[in-house]
Amino acid sequence: MPIKVFIYDDNESRRDSLKALVELTPEILFTGAAADCSNLANDMKSYEPDVVLMDINMPNVDGMEGLRQIRQSFPHIKVLMQTVFDDSEKIFTSIRNGASGYILKKDSPQRILQAIQEVHEGGAVMNPGIAQKVLEFFQPKKTKTTLTERETQVLTLLAEGLSYKMIADKLALSFHTVNTHAKNIYEKLHVASLGEAIAYYYKNLQ
Template identity: 40%
Template sequence: MIRVIVVDDQKLMRDGLKTILGLEDNIEVVGTAADGAQALEVAQATRPDLVLMDIRMPGVDGVQGARLIREQLPETKVLMLTTFNDSELILDALEEGASGYLLKDMPTEVIVQAIMTVCAGGIVLPPESTAQVVAEWKRAREHAVQEGRDQLVSAAPPYLEALTEREHDVLQLLGQGMNNKEIGETLVITEGTVKNHVSNIIAKLRLRDRTQAAIYAVRHGIASFS
């Protein structure tokens, strides 16, 4: 049984998700919250496996909420709910430890599968929407540069040159949200070998975990979503 908290500032959305997920045999909604601060309180009291959290909320938003929960309850996974318009927030939430994101209009079965994927240690980065998120983020950065409000991102991603060719291939697939089994099947190598490559990538790029590795690949255009 996967224990879940639903976080959204809109009561209709919050209650709707609670009802829908409660119909699943292997999911139990153990609490709800209206913002990131309340989510932390409920999570501390219930110790859920996963927090399904809206990214844009008044008060403590989903990005801050993800950071608080991942800092204080590292065993609890966070999965974001968002829209196409939140590209910068999506990337920020992933960097704060969220294990992926979903668009709010996705079918129930996709949300349920994503919850299972994340609780099994995977990452959820929907390919088509992630491509659009990255494109929006890049456009925003370019606009900021033109107005002198930001600096250009370095042409050379930090520490990337330390990776072997095979590690680079694994990093690219990580950025597409693949798990170890899927990466192994794509590159025709064992899951154990993939696991070793992922560990080396995380160490060489000086990152915290595979989610940070995935978002590194997304931010620096290493992952391809074509």
């Protein structure tokens, strides 16, 4: 049985190109296309696709809303999002909303056909460039702080387990001065305890 594909794209020439590509592939059957997701429920019921090629940016009802409707009402249908590289925020939103895969519009015809087959078989498809963006997005971010050099020194020594008195001796400061630095650190980092301050240090300053 060929894989039945429906295409959503507001660019007519791209719709025609994708249709021609699919029709030249015996394993894949073109079932229909539309310029936006205004009639999505009827489209899905009428054409019963296995895979939807979904443009993210379309007028009226866009691909993000189309994806949401499919996941809610037609969860058996796989949705392969088509996007451009700079759509980071929408890519992450579509990941959370359950898209089956993500291809770039500039991907080769062979890659697009391969992606359709992979998502139909239950795989998760992601263009390598998009995958890198996703990894960068979910990696812990180094947060910029307004700590002074001395405050950073004090926080580092606190994280190493030194007491206020030991820090005062090590840095040739008074106990009162170290205490003041600690209070400033708490205020600037918006933390209420030594444990939170140390956790912040290991997450952001290591």
